[in-house]
Amino acid sequence: MAVRGDYLLQPVRGFVPGYDFVGVIERLPAGDRSGLHVGQRVAGILPRMGAHASLISVAPSLLVPVPDLLDSATAATIPLDAVTALFAIDALAMASGTILVQGAGGAVGAWAAQLAAARGLTAYGTASPRSHAYAERFTDSVYDYDDPTWIDQILDATTGGVDGAIDHTGSRSVRRAVRAGGRVVRTAFGGAPGQGRISTAAGFAASTLRRYARPGERVCSVPILVATQRARYRQALTELFTAVGNGTLVPPRPRIMPLVQYPDALASATRAAPGEKTILTTQET
Ligand SMILES: NC(=O)c1ccc[n+]([C@@H]2O[C@H](COP(=O)([O-])OP(=O)(O)OC[C@H]3O[C@@H](n4cnc5c(N)ncnc54)[C@H](OP(=O)(O)O)[C@@H]3O)[C@@H](O)[C@H]2O)c1
Structure with a gap:
């Protein structure tokens, strides 16, 4: 980028x-x-x-x-990858419960899923078929993020949503996978090529405004930390x-x-x- x-x-x-x-x-x-x-x-x-x-x-x-x-x-x-995962998990401020890791077969996601498990959290991941097997090594269940029903499947599996989510896509819909009292930590905001800066600026602002929403949101930026x-x-x-x-x-x-x-x-x-x-x-x- x-x-x-x-x-x-x-x-x-x-x-x-x-x-x-x-x-x-x-x-x-x-x-x-x-x-x-x-x-x-x-x-x-x-x-x-x-x-x-x-x-x-x-x-x-x-x-x-x-x-x-x-x-x-x-x-x-x-x-960078593992410190991002660790700070994102810290920003969830969870001692127990369930967590969703977007892109659990990716560089940051695989560290996040492992760190979640090491802290006794139950980790659900998303991945496409190409990284499904790798994501599965570190998570309890993996859902295909292109399957339109993946959030409903997580809601069923967790009876009402996970306690926390780490997201790098900036998607609003990921909020639906998290219970009202939970938290979404954003490490990035997606965006098509050429749209990265505007997506990040808009996503950062929106996430900051949702700090006290239900679920709440936090932004995790390692360069700033x-x-x-x-x-x-x-x-x-x-x-x-x-x-x-x-x-x-x-x-x-x-x-x-x-x-x-x-x-x-x-x-x-x-x-x-x-x-x-x-x-x-x-x-x-
Ligand atoms: N905040 C920070 O300080 C910080 C630090 C480092 C990185 N980051 C950001 O974190 C993000 C991930 O970085 P990375 O190095 O881990 O990248 P990566 O290794 O390319 O991993 C990205 C993962 O996202 C998955 N993915 C793609 N589209 C998705 C979607 N629509 N929904 C859910 N997952 C999707 C991919 O899964 P498939 O391979 O299965 O398609 C892939 O496993 C990047 O946006 C990066 O800029 C932020």
Whole structure:
């Protein structure tokens, strides 16, 4: 979306794309007291894009050490997608109950479904036939979002609707799948090519106005949270690295592409098979 000029937070062309990265520290500011050291492997999410580069200059407060038991490609599948899923689940503020994850076979959705299950929530997912099997690994039931009856099926299965939903489509109808006292967390607002910025701006405004509606709504934007809540973001990413390292969470399979083949990598990311994540590398593959 950003590369084709369709992303609200990066509307003007002439920027370096990419939010998240894994790398090695080459230099630290004089007098740095972060506890990090030169040569250390770290990861992070930028509040504004710029990660798709061989050298980046980043505040130490944005960096999280990568544990030795994670290889760099696997670690690189984690930051933006998994932190988005974790913050979206946090925004639901649920200690128990049922949750709907839209696109549960997608990059963010698969993390969200796993994190929901790890918190003892019952996760229902939506997916098309292409990602149904992958979504099914992490959810209790999967519904085809193109089936016009999918919301009715969820209402039947949950007797009146789920307690919370994580949605990236911006669809109003998803509200019908959630019980009146529940909550919808929006991570994106859909939009056809060329309509992304207007859909996001309109969706953000509508969702904010529905904060106290029934069900209520929240918007989860990780770039904004990274910019404003660094300690919380670092803690979240540290926890996610630990959970993947100890096998509690299953990462996608990295598909490693050289940075110098950027157009091919973009195409690969667009066509990624369910459970596969395109990773750019500056090293020879
Ligand atoms: N808020 C944030 O900070 C933040 C951070 C990262 C990403 N995002 C946003 O989150 C969204 C998902 O990102 P991603 O990287 O997970 O993308 P992704 O890997 O392409 O996954 C998207 C998923 O959505 C599913 N899908 C497509 N049309 C759908 C529909 N009409 N209803 C329900 N599900 C549908 C797809 O299922 P099928 O494959 O079965 O068609 C796919 O599994 C994007 O819009 C992205 O911009 C937001």
